[in-house]
Amino acid sequence: MSDDGQPTTAAAGSDIEAAIRENHPALITYITAGDPSLEETKAYVEALDRGGADLIELGLPFSEPVAEGATIQAAINRALEAGTTQEGFFELVDELETEAPLLVMTYYNMILQYGEATADVGPFVERAADAGLSGIIVPDLPAEEADPLRTACDDHGLDLVFIVAPTTEGERLDRIMSQVSGFAYVQARLGTTGARGDVSSATHESLARLAEYDVPKAVGFGVSEGDHAAEIVEAGADGVIVGSALIDIIASSDDPVADLEAKAAELKRGAVRGGESLTNDVEDAPEPEQP
Amino acid sequence: MSDDGQPTTAAAGSDIEAAIRENHPALITYITAGDPSLEETKAYVEALDRGGADLIELGLPFSEPVAEGATIQAAINRALEAGTTQEGFFELVDELETEAPLLVMTYYNMILQYGEATADVGPFVERAADAGLSGIIVPDLPAEEADPLRTACDDHGLDLVFIVAPTTEGERLDRIMSQVSGFAYVQARLGTTGARGDVSSATHESLARLAEYDVPKAVGFGVSEGDHAAEIVEAGADGVIVGSALIDIIASSDDPVADLEAKAAELKRGAVRGGESLTNDVEDAPEPEQP
Amino acid sequence: MSTSDHDHDSIRERDSEATFGDYGGQYVPEALMPALQELEDAYERYVLNNEDGFMDEFRERMRDFGGRPTPLQRADRLSERYDREIYLKREDLVHGGAHKLNNALGQVLLAKYMGKERIIAETGAGQHGTATAMAAAHLDMPCEIYMGRTDVNRQRPNVYRMRMNGAEVNPVDAGSGTLKEAINETMRDWATTVERTHYVIGSVVGPHPFPKLVRDFQAVIGQEARQQIQQQAGRLPDSVVACAGGGSNTMGTFHEFVPDDDVSLYAVEAGGSSLQIDEDEGVAPNSATLSTGTDGVLHGAMTKLLQSEDGQIVESHSVSAGLDYAGVGPELSHLVETGRVTPVNVGDEAALNGFHRLSNLEGIIPALESSHALGYLEEQHEELGDLVVVNVSGRGDKDLETVLEETETRDLEAAPDVEVFDS
């Protein structure tokens, strides 16, 4: 909350919002910390930063990743098997010096358990701020349960990013959009994370539905190619979020550092292409319509 | 029934009663027809006849021999596997010319099924009489169910032998003893047929209980040696019945014909010995007592 | 050959209490007769006259321990399928999974009232054995179960259940090592130990008074069902359908309806794979005793039997172990003879389809025995009138393995593809 008690609509002046507005249309990348080791994660993050990522989400692995599809589940398993701990994660962040601001993406139990006291979110947020993280995304924390974490984030100057799903509508949508800080994470389709071959019609519908809110919107869940990025930006997004497609590279490439950098560049180019076609041809934007 | 409607107590003048009274104390032998073949049965019967059997029971095998122990069950199985049929059985009896009268021992269903009509005892009894059999023993036909068969037996001049068990007492015992023809088959002990190593105390009790009835009594179930025969005759029996001990010989001897003849002789000697000691020392007979 | 061709008066004239028309009686070794008389006496005192509150205690224990009453359930999807009202009597919900406990508990309790110290019983697939073992444990009576060696080996879970309930299990090696041999051996034990032992026979078979005793303990099925159908459907059913092996669930279901002349009664036997007896092999590939059997004496009673022309009992065969018996209760033979009960049968495949159909449509996995009644419903529902009661005598958990095996080798219309692929 801002000092006057009004919701900090896209907390004006936050690193995150700035990164999106300044690099519009923005590329946001996700990889899982510790997959396959924290050292390698460091190199991958730097590659993404070089490739053109404007914001970088780092996953802090949790054993029960209910919102993830098979690709990220596997990454999390690899990270946990490699012995990734909360403290190890924060030490990695301590070391990272990227141009793009960093966010942590993790499940709520991880936030509750950090530090001595069970079920207290304060220590985690404090440590995150100390490490230089700019924001937090929690896929199993809907707005209704977010008060304690939002309070702590506000206290430590971190953004708390909310996810908006295809099923989020009406009054709840209003309430969530009024609480967004950093950006609204627009879930491209129902289901879990995971690279898909197309952009779902739900993405267009969601962006249309959100058009009226003056909040940066980034679309994730299924984005894997430059062309998707272009299409999504053209449909009104301020950024695209890519995760599984990058993890596929980590899992299978012979030279992940180079390939990650190249992939980031491709995606960024796609986003930019979408932004340009939008400026040229603003009439093509689809009409807002309710599904 | 005799013509005057009185029960034919030990049908005076029957072959069977005569065989017992004339050869007192009598040896009654049982083997299963068709074990291991009807031809061999013929030789075995002749051997027993030579050895001193005064009455010969021939088992007509039935698939569910509930009153038999393991030895006779096995004999019946061998006989059935050898394909022994009712008609085959009767043809064997047709051929046999023994000094000792022959009885058939079989289960009631066999008697019901013989001939065209189901559940009619007439044809079996008629055929049995034609073949020269002198009597019938049916281990699963208590006196209460015996009317039809007794009528048929009377019609054809056959004895119907009843079994008296250790549990047969009081009024039922009176009724059964009044209906006995040929002899009373005194079951030596509770349970099934089968050679045993001793003479049960139930045998002594039963013979004491039956002493008052003027009917020939032969004891079976477990008798296997000359000494048993002696003890049983000494205890008041008019004869001993031996089955499983003979079937053991058939199943295992290298020369069953000779061994059966010898065994019959041993048993007969034992019976006679018991009879002699009884005449010499009549005071030793146990007092009749109710258990 | 049917009895009506013959004059049975010549062979049964005794005490009519012991018989049902031409059937029944007491064809047992003499040694057992006093025990049967003792049992007749106990039956009359405790069961018929509720002496010492025996029947009250029985009913109370069947409620608290056994789970009675069982529901009469309208089967919505079967009713729709057959375009008539189908009600299921849910004996599968009785403790132990079948109607068998009604009888087992009744007899073990009776043995206790009679002062007996030991229980013996035969079992085929293990249903009656497990029910008896449960009842004996509940009433703290030592218990031994005879079971054919073949059955012991193919019904291990039921063997273990009996052992866990504290019963001894005595394998019987004779013959083909199945039910018939187990009964023979139990009768032999009884003939040896009769003074202190009660033989808990598993169906409405055996010598008088067993067929009546077992029927009366099982009659609760029909008593409940008759009342329930009147409450729920407002009238008596047009027909009542039950499977028949020995016939205990059958008589238990029918007994209360026998006086209702307008209610048709169908006893569904196992047609197996064929109705023909193979005389050479001594084998009937079915156990359709009421439909195809001839009169004779087996295990203590005059009844209909599967036998060779020479009088040997043949081996029956059915995919359902509990129906796999060459005899049948004498009272059922009588009711069939008088026309009151209609004997019908369906084969293994119809039963398997019946099993799958009820599982799939109603969420009830029936015993393979009961599945015969459901197979008949499928085949002949048009003859059954507008309101039908079917007895589901037991649950089918025990039959899963058999059904899987039998389903694999056939192309069954009602069977799902059960495989879940392996990693």
Add this chain to the structure above:
Amino acid sequence: MSTSDHDHDSIRERDSEATFGDYGGQYVPEALMPALQELEDAYERYVLNNEDGFMDEFRERMRDFGGRPTPLQRADRLSERYDREIYLKREDLVHGGAHKLNNALGQVLLAKYMGKERIIAETGAGQHGTATAMAAAHLDMPCEIYMGRTDVNRQRPNVYRMRMNGAEVNPVDAGSGTLKEAINETMRDWATTVERTHYVIGSVVGPHPFPKLVRDFQAVIGQEARQQIQQQAGRLPDSVVACAGGGSNTMGTFHEFVPDDDVSLYAVEAGGSSLQIDEDEGVAPNSATLSTGTDGVLHGAMTKLLQSEDGQIVESHSVSAGLDYAGVGPELSHLVETGRVTPVNVGDEAALNGFHRLSNLEGIIPALESSHALGYLEEQHEELGDLVVVNVSGRGDKDLETVLEETETRDLEAAPDVEVFDS
């Protein structure tokens, strides 16, 4: 670490309907929130307010299809053994063999009232999956069950039962392939298909309103038991004992007794082989969540958990598959925190002995889950007062194989020698 050391107000301030003191809530992906709100609405209308006669239909179906009421049975031999009155609530007699159907049928019926077209559920050992498959078949709803690959392979009979009831079974390859992974995967399906699908959760766990919904469907256990004990023993019990995995039979049994301050409530968890967590392996050799767990969020709710210091959920272990879960219902966590419910636990051996003891003494083969309650009874009966109700949550047929294996490797005081020698 116990919650009483901490101030939860800071993290839970919302709508108290969604919480039980510090526990409960709705920690789920945003995409599911509208479905939870829809479910809350349906819960209030149909369950709380019996709109359209929902609860009437539920109760009628639980009677006719499910076999309710179940008896409360005086256990004669246990009462003698423990020198106090022991009564057993017989949920083993519910259709399907456990209390699970109470909830599954309630939820499938509710889904139908809500206009949902498809049912999904998770299952561990298969008990909840088979109950859901039965309910879905009965109510003609398409149904898919998620089950860990390991569980699929070791619980084949239950897989086949589900298939026979027409349900799809989807093996889950992730992680150790057991319950936790199956729940995760079901939530993922739900997050994808939420608009037309209802997720039938299997215990009093998950996000609001599931813990209340499931509790209310299961509360029939305690409602019946409370009335029955008063009728049969003339008063309320001194204590009520139930096993606790997720806690649905527990809450179902306790709920009605919670206001009765003089009735002690014991939740018996699986002590497994040890109460210590192995942090290195991420394994708890028990599932004694209420006794040893710490607060956290799992599967949608704040509750007590088995977790590492770093916040990872550990693998729980128990000889009883149905108790083998790292979480527990939030309401139970709350009732333990407030002191109303006493959390206790017994290990694998005590449970196995409890299994054998009830089988042998009472003729009831209990589920291994329920056997924990019986194990506690043996160990601590002196603390339970003169009149004790124990919930027998299910039957043990499903556990035979496990019990045989586990018995073989131990020297159990209550186990019979189960071998019947082979020919």
